[in-house]
Amino acid sequence: MLDAIFEMFKGNMVYIPLIQPIVNALMKIPIVNYIVALILWKPFFAVAILPGLGGIMIVLLLMVYWERKLTARVQWRVGPLEVCRPLRGLIQPLADGLRYFFQEVIVHVEAHRPYYVQLPILTFIPVLLPILFIPAGEIVAVRSQYAIQIIVALIALIPITIIAIGWASNNRFAYIGTVREAMMYFAYEIPFVIAVLAMILMYGSGDPYVIVEKQTVPGIVMNPIAFLVFFIATLMATSRLPFEIPEADQEIAFGPFVEYSGILFGIVMTLAYEKLYIMCLLMTILFFGGWSGFAIPLLGDLTPAIWLFVKAVVIMLIIALSRSIYPRFRLDQALRLGWTSMLGISLFSLAIAVVKVWWLG
Amino acid sequence: MKVEKVEFDALSRIIGHLNAISVGVKQAIKPERITTEYPRERRKLPDNFRGLILFEKDRCISCFRCAFICPANAIQMELYDNYYPSIDYSKCIFCHFCVDSCPTTALKQTKIHDVAFKDLDEMVVHTDEMINPPELLREDKITVEYKINGKLVLERKREVEDLIVDVIPVKRIEYHSACVNPQNCLGDALCALICPTNAITVVEEEGRRIMKIDTAKCTGCGLCVRECPTKTLGLVRREG
Numbered sequence: 197m198l199d200a201i202f203e204m205f206k207g208n209m210v211y212i213p214l215i216q217p218i219v220n221a222l223m224k225i226p227i228v229n230y231i232v233a234l235i236l237w238k239p240f241f242a243v244a245i246l247p248g249l250g251g252i253m254i255v256l257l258l259m260v261y262w263e264r265k266l267t268a269r270v271q272w273r274v275g276p277l278e279v280c281r282p283l284r285g286l287i288q289p290l291a292d293g294l295r296y297f298f299q300e301v302i303v304h305v306e307a308h309r310p311y312y313v314q315l316p317i318l319t320f321i322p323v324l325l326p327i328l329f330i331p332a333g334e335i336v337a338v339r340s341q342y343a344i345q346i347i348v349a350l351i352a353l354i355p356i357t358i359i360a361i362g363w364a365s366n367n368r369f370a371y372i373g374t375v376r377e378a379m380m381y382f383a384y385e386i387p388f389v390i391a392v393l394a395m396i397l398m399y400g401s402g403d404p405y406v407i408v409e410k411q412t413v414p415g416i417v418m419n420p421i422a423f424l425v426f427f428i429a430t431l432m433a434t435s436r437l438p439f440e441i442p443e444a445d446q447e448i449a450f451g452p453f454v455e456y457s458g459i460l461f462g463i464v465m466t467l468a469y470e471k472l473y474i475m476c477l478l479m480t481i482l483f484f485g486g487w488s489g490f491a492i493p494l495l496g497d498l499t500p501a502i503w504l505f506v507k508a509v510v511i512m513l514i515i516a517l518s519r520s521i522y523p524r525f526r527l528d529q530a531l532r533l534g535w536t537s538m539l540g541i542s543l544f545s546l547a548i549a550v551v552k553v554w555w556l557g
Numbered sequence: 558m559k560v561e562k563v564e565f566d567a568l569s570r571i572i573g574h575l576n577a578i579s580v581g582v583k584q585a586i587k588p589e590r591i592t593t594e595y596p597r598e599r600r601k602l603p604d605n606f607r608g609l610i611l612f613e614k615d616r617c618i619s620c621f622r623c624a625f626i627c628p629a630n631a632i633q634m635e636l637y638d639n640y641y642p643s644i645d646y647s648k649c650i651f652c653h654f655c656v657d658s659c660p661t662t663a664l665k666q667t668k669i670h671d672v673a674f675k676d677l678d679e680m681v682v683h684t685d686e687m688i689n690p691p692e693l694l695r696e697d698k699i700t701v702e703y704k705i706n707g708k709l710v711l712e713r714k715r716e717v718e719d720l721i722v723d724v725i726p727v728k729r730i731e732y733h734s735a736c737v738n739p740q741n742c743l744g745d746a747l748c749a750l751i752c753p754t755n756a757i758t759v760v761e762e763e764g765r766r767i768m769k770i771d772t773a774k775c776t777g778c779g780l781c782v783r784e785c786p787t788k789t790l791g792l793v794r795r796e797g
Contacts, residue, residue: 272590
């Protein structure tokens with residue numbers, strides 16, 4: 197039984213010429229070889245290392261630092277600096293994370309205790325499930341013909357958990373934040389789905405492999421309108437600043453997450469970044485040619501994953517700039533934007549896709 | 558005039574967005590920030606910066622002008638061999654009227670603006686503590702100079718600026734007190750009582766008290782002029 201599993205792992209391992217000698221040496225040691233085979237087993241690698249959890253960890257540490265530092269630069273401040281001065285405060289997010297770990301978690305009396313404690317952890321399910329379906333070349337957990345549709349459906353689940361968190365908090369700020377989150381959900385979800393639909397129609401398939409193969413010209417050139425809608429929807433969905441309405445630090449103090457402290461706050465705070473990461477991976481696949489890029493012989497199977505990751509991270513770094521440029525929209529303005537302009541241009545992008553597919557082949 | 562809702566057309570909206578983004582990107586690449594990392598960098602301050610006040614005893618003529626002019630009533634004169642000022646920094650507002658009013662530049666400005674006191678009692682700095690500058694712990698290695706020629710530019714130099722300013726004593730116009738309006742004199746001898754150098758002596762002449770002023774002893778502090786109730790006395794420029 198164990199041997200059969202081991203053979204299954206060994207038959208589908210990530211081949212990286214750079215570390216292959218080390219892997220070969222480790223595979224000869226009795227128990228370690230099981231662990232190495234598991235880690236390098238492609239489905240596990242996709243979920244746990246790249247583009248999965250390992251990627252999320254890197255993104256979290258990088259994004260929090262980058263966002264604070266970039267915003268500080270634009271606003272003529274310095275930003276985090278004192279933690280590890282020679283690196284200009286580079287390990288500040290790590291220090292914050294450690295602080296969250298050792299801080300007391302306060303569950304206040306009026307909170308719905310079981311849900312209040314459970315939900316931040318349950319929220320990881322819709323956040324991490326899409327990663328199963330995001331392929332990076334050969335490294336993929338679940339290969340599906342309908343991967344894009346499944347990813348979009350799973351992303352749509354995330355606001356529900358946030359609303360549940362706000363309900364369990366039983367706080368008036370959390371309540372306001374929750375209602376705003378629900379409103380925003382209505383504002384972006386339909387244009388977002390239509391934009392993705394336009395792209396799927398254009399490529400003729402929801403299979404990422406087909407989509408990447410068909411992108412001799414990147415999707416952003418083929419249908420820039422759909423990209424615009426997707427981009428704004430990403431900002432709305434992840435509470436980036438022009439649409440930071442549900443969290444709104446200055447007025448409702450982090451909205452649905454107002455009551456959380458300690459590691460639970462650490463988890464819920466990273467939620468938006470994780471969602472951003474997933475949506476950027478999706479954006480890379482749909483609009484920026486996915487994992488295609490020139491081959492790096494030394495990295496072997498890892499090359500596509502690196503390309504996908506690098507492209508997604510570059511998009512995230514650019515999106516971070518929006519925080520320092522725009523003020524926050526009012527809820528009604530954001531709703532109006534979602535239901536008029538965005539819905540309109542998303543339908544227009546769908547029309548472009550239809551025209552391209554049916555009349556131009 | 559009626560205030561109307563401002564309407565933007567699509568083109569000006571797009572131009573506005575592009576403007577905002579271009580400004581953001583420009584600042585992200587090369588920010589025009591004007592902050593300094595204070596304990597490690599120090600801004601280069603002008604010589605006449607209103608910082609902590611030091612005192613030079615030899616120059617002081619005990620004229621009390623610093624104590625009289627102080628708007629916050631922070632300066633008290635203390636008696637040593639003569640009256641010398643002490644400053645209560647819990648009251649001081651760093652207006653430096655005292656420094657400006659001092660005729661002999663006995664009070665000196667410095668660029669020290671970061672001093673810590675342990676308690677309120679310690680904030681009353683006595684004369685003997687004002688003579689030597691306080692102990693300084695300097696972390697800064699870089700001096701930042703703000704240069705304005707049309708645009709504000711920060712110039713960073715690897716140098717440590719001296720915070721103690723060399724105050725060159727001004728060439729002072731010498732005064733001595735004299736009876737300008739002798740007909741006003743009541744003979745109450747208040748001037749003789751107040752004089753810190755005992756330059757005024759009381760002499761009885763024809764049944765009247767007359768004040769004799771020894772101009773050699775007089776420092777020109779003007780205390781007697783201030784004290785005289787009938788404006789008999791005045792400061793007169795010293796001859797030669």
